[in-house]
Amino acid sequence: xxxxxxxxxxxxxxxxxxxxxxxxxxxxxxxxxxxxxxxxxxxxxxxxxxxxxxxxxxxxxxxxxxxxxxxxxxxxxxxxxxxxxxxxxxxxxxxxxxxxxxxxxxxxxxxxxxxxxxxxxxxxxxxxxxxxxxxxxxxxxxxxxxxxxxxxxxxxxxxxxxxxxxxxxxxxxxxxxxxxxxxxxxxxxxxxxxxxxxxxxxxxxxxxxxxxxxxxxxxxxxxxxxxxxxxxxxxxxxxxxxxxxxxxxxxxx
Numbered sequence: 219x220x221x222x223x224x225x226x227x228x229x230x231x232x233x234x235x236x237x238x239x240x241x242x243x244x245x246x247x248x249x250x251x252x253x254x255x256x257x258x259x260x261x262x263x264x265x266x267x268x269x270x271x272x273x274x275x276x277x278x279x280x281x282x283x284x285x286x287x288x289x290x291x292x293x294x295x296x297x298x299x300x301x302x303x304x305x306x307x308x309x310x311x312x313x314x315x316x317x318x319x320x321x322x323x324x325x326x327x328x329x330x331x332x333x334x335x336x337x338x339x340x341x342x343x344x345x346x347x348x349x350x351x352x353x354x355x356x357x358x359x360x361x362x363x364x365x366x367x368x369x370x371x372x373x374x375x376x377x378x379x380x381x382x383x384x385x386x387x388x389x390x391x392x393x394x395x396x397x398x399x400x401x402x403x404x405x406x407x408x409x410x411x412x413x414x415x416x417x418x419x420x421x422x423x424x425x426x427x428x429x430x431x432x433x434x435x436x437x438x439x440x441x442x443x444x445x446x447x448x449x450x451x452x453x454x455x456x457x458x459x460x461x462x463x464x465x466x467x468x469x470x471x
């Protein structure tokens with residue numbers, strides 16, 4: 219049977235993006251062991267906690283779900299067509315008790331090639347917060363559109379950085395996008411006239427309209443140090459029950 223292996227962020231060059239032929243019944247743990255045997259640099263990062271779960275030196279997702287939290291944990295057998303995604307640790311705040319006590323963050327160059335990693339990051343974090351499939355898809359689409367606008371229109375494809383932070387507060391998923399492009403407040407953009415024929419509509423505006431449709435609320439702030447912060451709110455998440463501790467910040471290249 220075949221599975222899809224995808225490396226994200228700094229792991230993209232390490233494990234690549236390719237299909238693997240594996241024997242039936244091979245578990246996640248066994249697959250990681252085989253991958254370690256053929257890739258010593260990756261193998262040096264595979265470490266386990268006392269309970270046998272994968273230490274957060276790497277994050278392994280199977281079909282978007284953290285491998286440590288599968289029904290059988292790392293001993294869950296892989297199935298034909300499964301997708302295994304491997305991330306370096308994404309920054310995460312420590313868990314306390316209740317809502318708004320944990321967040322994930324990501325720093326990345328504002329490049330179109332990094333949009334796939336951004337989407338995967340949002341999907342991972344939203345699922346960790348208990349967001350359902352529809353809510354996860356909505357917030358991922360909204361972030362993808364917002365990030366694209368920052369890259370294409372904010373930075374105009376020039377060099378720049380983009381920071382993302384995602385957290386849950388009282389069942390509300392909040393995603394913050396921070397950039398240092400020229401100021402632009404999308405909350406002041408007029409809604410497009412969708413009744414106009416396509417050839418008479420002005421260019422632009424549909425992206426912001428899409429972001430509004432996919433979220434419950436958006437907010438904008440221009441900080442004293444010259445940064446734009448766009449906050450997207452979506453009713454989506456549930457109470458966190460996992461204890462994670464501090465994870466180091468990830469930066470992409």
